[in-house]
Structures are given as structure tokens and as C-alpha cells.
Amino acid sequence: MFKKSLWVFHLNSGSCNGCDIEVLNIFAPRQDVERFGIKLVASPRHADAIAFTGPITRESLPKVIEAFKAVPEPKIVLAIGSCACGGGIWYDTYAVIGGIKSFYKLLREEYDLEPPITIYIPGCPPKPEAIIYGVALARGLVNQKQRREIYVEEEEIENLQVLFEEAKLMRHFVPGIRVKTNGGSKDEP
Incomplete structure (x- = not known):
């Protein structure tokens, strides 16, 4: 998305500081993301992206909205x-x-x-490598990893349907499952 560099404004919107420490860790000499053109800035007006850490609290909401609006378009959000x-x-x-x-x-x-x-970069706190991957994804340095799709043969689908019916009779909770086959996909109850 960004051809040159990506400037990031870090915003703690109610964090316990675990994620904040990991964000600052990626700018330390060991990871040193500045070599990829990613820089932490002090003002949202200078940023291309805004990095949120922590849940958004009612107390911080007005300042979060103000900072969010101050980041110029096109903007990227890193959660x-x-x-x-x-x-x-x-x-x-x-x-x-x-x-x-x-x-x-x-x-x-x-x-x-x-x-x-x-x-979205989940984790409590996420590892610095995960944050670097997310920022590199935003910067366009890497392509998103493809999730594996699992294909199931027709016989296995029939076996699954029998298992679902037995589970219904036992009155257990059965979550919805989406099964992909070579011929398409089927939703199971």
C-alpha cells in the first residue's frame, strides 16, 4: 500500500502496558523495524497508521476519536x-x-x-515478530499467508451427518460447521 515508508502513531487507549512494551520492543536494536522504513511518530498528524493497544475505555474515548480523526487519509489501523x-x-x-x-x-x-x-494482531501480548509481520503486511513488504482449506470426501460427510444426528439426540450443543468438498461447500447444523 505505501511505497516508501510507514509512519506509525502509537495510541494506548486503556492498555495494561504489556502490548505497549512489545510495540516499543520492535523499535529496539534487536528487531529494528526502522530498517524497513517503519517509524514511530509523536503526532497523529504525521502518521500513516495508528497502532491501538488496549481496550477503548469511556474515559479515553474523546481523545481516541480526536487522534483517529487527526491521522490523514488513507490511514491504516493496527489493532x-x-x-x-x-x-x-x-x-x-x-x-x-x-x-x-x-x-x-x-x-x-x-x-x-x-x-x-x-x-488485527491478537495476543496477550503479541510477540514482537507478530507485530512486525502485521506492520510489514500494512507496509506491503509481505503477502498475507494463505489459510489452508481442508477438503473432505463425500463418505466422510455422510459419517459427519450421522455424528451430528447422534449428537442432537443426546441433546448436546452442536456448533455449526462448514465443510468444503471438491464439489462445493455444505453447511451442517
Whole structure:
């Protein structure tokens, strides 16, 4: 996406500082991401990307919105850590709005803003290598890894259907499973 360099503004929106330490760790001499053209900046006005750490709290929300609006377009959001991705262990507490998706929902409803490109880097805290991979993905230095698709033969699908029926009779919870075959995909109950 960015041809030259990627300047990142780091924003702690309610983190325990575990992810913040890992973010700063990638700029240390051992990982040294500045060699890839990735630089930490002090102002959101100078940034191409904003790195969120922590759940977004009600207390920090006005400043988070202000910083988010200050990053010029086109912007990239890096949601670093489990809390930034989905709210973490505080996702349903009174003081927390939630993760980045809850923040985007609020931006749509209240400010009529559309969410930018977002890269989710889960972990508690994520390893520096995972953060570097996410930032390199945003920078366009690497291609996204492809997830493996598992193909199932027709006989196996029939066996799975029998197992699902038996599980229903036993009144156990059976999650929805999507099975891919060579001929297409089938949704199972």
C-alpha cells in the first residue's frame, strides 16, 4: 500500500502496558523495524497508521476519536493485542467501549465515518515478530499467508451427518460447521 515508508502513531487507549512494551520492543536494536522504513511518530498528524493497544475505555474515548480523526487519509489501523482486537477480558465491563470493532460501530453511528483498513494482531501480548509481520503486511513488504482449506470426501460427510444426528439426540450443543468438498461447500447444523 505505501511505497516508501510507514509512519506509525502509537495510541494506548486503556492498555495494561504489556502490548505497549512489545510495540516499543520492535523499535529496539534487536528487531529494528526502522530498517524497513517503519517509524514511530509523536503526532497523529504525521502518521500513516495508528497502532491501538488496549481496550477503548469511556474515559479515553474523546481523545481516541480526536487522534483517529487527526491521522490523514488513507490511514491504516493496527489493532495490537487481544484487548484492542476485541476488548480482551474487559469487553463487557461498564468502563470499556470494547475493541476496535465496537469503536468502528460508534464511529459509523455517531460521526458517519467509515472504518479504514485494519490489521488485527491478537495476543496477550503479541510477540514482537507478530507485530512486525502485521506492520510489514500494512507496509506491503509481505503477502498475507494463505489459510489452508481442508477438503473432505463425500463418505466422510455422510459419517459427519450421522455424528451430528447422534449428537442432537443426546441433546448436546452442536456448533455449526462448514465443510468444503471438491464439489462445493455444505453447511451442517
